C-alpha cells in the first residue's frame with residue numbers, strides 16, 4: 243500500500259467523494275475513428291437553488307474531460323470528437339449558479355463547452371445509455387460550494403468551516419529516489435525542502451483562517467504533475483514549491499522566487515533552473531513531452547494571465563520577506579516554464595531558498611533556526627498577499 247503516494251490517495255479520496263471534480267473523465271465507449279458524435283441538445287435545469295443540472299443529448303457515446311477553473315470561476319467540459327448540431331439553440335442559460343454557457347470547436351475536433359459561474363461550484367458528471375425515449379446523454383451537475391448542508395449539531399469546527407479559509411498547498415521539492423541538489427557536506431535538497439515545508443505547515447495551521455496541505459510529508463518520490471494534482475484536487479488557493487538551488491560556482495548565493503512563464507524564460511538563469519527542476523520527472527521515467535492534454539489545451543485556449551499575474555504579486559511579496567532573513571540572488575520574480583507551476587487556476591510560485599552549492603548557505607540551510615526564519619518569512623509574504631486580495 244505504501245506505493246500509493248499521498249497525492250494519489252488524496253486524489254482517489256476526492257474522486258470517490260465527488261465523482262469527478264477536476265478529473266479527466268472518459269465515457270464508456272469510443273466513437274469510431276473518423277466519425278464525429280453530434281451534440282443535439284443541451285438542457286439546463288435547476289433541481290434546487292444549490293444545484294444546476296446540464297444534460298447533453300448526444301448521438302453516441304463519447305469521451306470527455308471535465309475540469310474547473312477560477313478567476314473567474316468556470317467549469318469546462320471538452321467533448322471528444324463532437325460537433326454541435328446546427329439546429330442546437332440554448333435559450334435560457336442562466337441559473338442560480340450559472341451566468342452563461344458558451345461553446346466552441348477546437349482545432350483538435352473536440353467541442354469545448356464552458357459554464358461561466360456566478361461563484362465557485364463543485365462539478366460532477368455521469369453518462370447515461372439510451373433508454374426508451376432518451377438517447378446517449380452526458381449529465382453535468384453543479385453544486386454550490388457555499389451552501390453546504392446545515393449542521394445538525396453545532397460544533398466549533400463547523401462554525402470555523404463556514405468562514406473563508408485559505409488552503410495553501412506546500413510542495414517540498416524532490417524526494418525519494420530524487421535527492422535534488424546535494425551540497426559539499428552531503429546535504430540533500432529533498433531533506434531541506436521537507437524540513438522547511440513542515441515548518442511552513444505548522445505556521446499556517448496555527449493561524450486561524452489558514453490551512454496547509456503538503457504534497458509529501460515524508461521522503462518519497464512524487465511526479466511533478468501529481469504534486470499539482472494534490473493541490474488542484476483539494477482546491478488550494480495557492481501553491482508553493484520549495485527548493486534549494488545549486489550552481490557550478492560555489493560563490494553564487496541567495497534566494498530566488500519563480501513564477502510560470504508561457505512565453506519562455508525571463509532570463510537564461512531562470513531557464514536553467516526550470517530545466518533542472520523539471521528534470522525531476524526523469525526519476526519517475528515520465529517524459530515531460532507527453533504533455534497533459536488537458537493542460538496543454540487549457541494553456542493554449544484559455545488565458546492564464548490572471549493566475550500568473552497573481553503569482554507574480556505573491557512572489558514579489560514573498561521575495562521581499564525572504565530578503566529580510568537571507569540574501570537574494572534576484573530581487574525580482576523570475577519566470578520560466580516550470581512544470582510544477584502549470585496549474586491554470588491557482589497562483590503558484592517556486593522558491594529557491596538558497597544555494598546548496600555555496601558552503602556558507604549549505605550550513606545555513608541545515609540549521610533548524612534558519613529554516614524557521616525562512617518559513618516565517620515565506621508565510622508572512624503569503625499573508626500580506628492574501629490580505630491584499632480581500633477587497
Ligand SMILES: [Zn+2]
Nearest residue numbers: 415422485486
Ligand atoms: Zn529543486
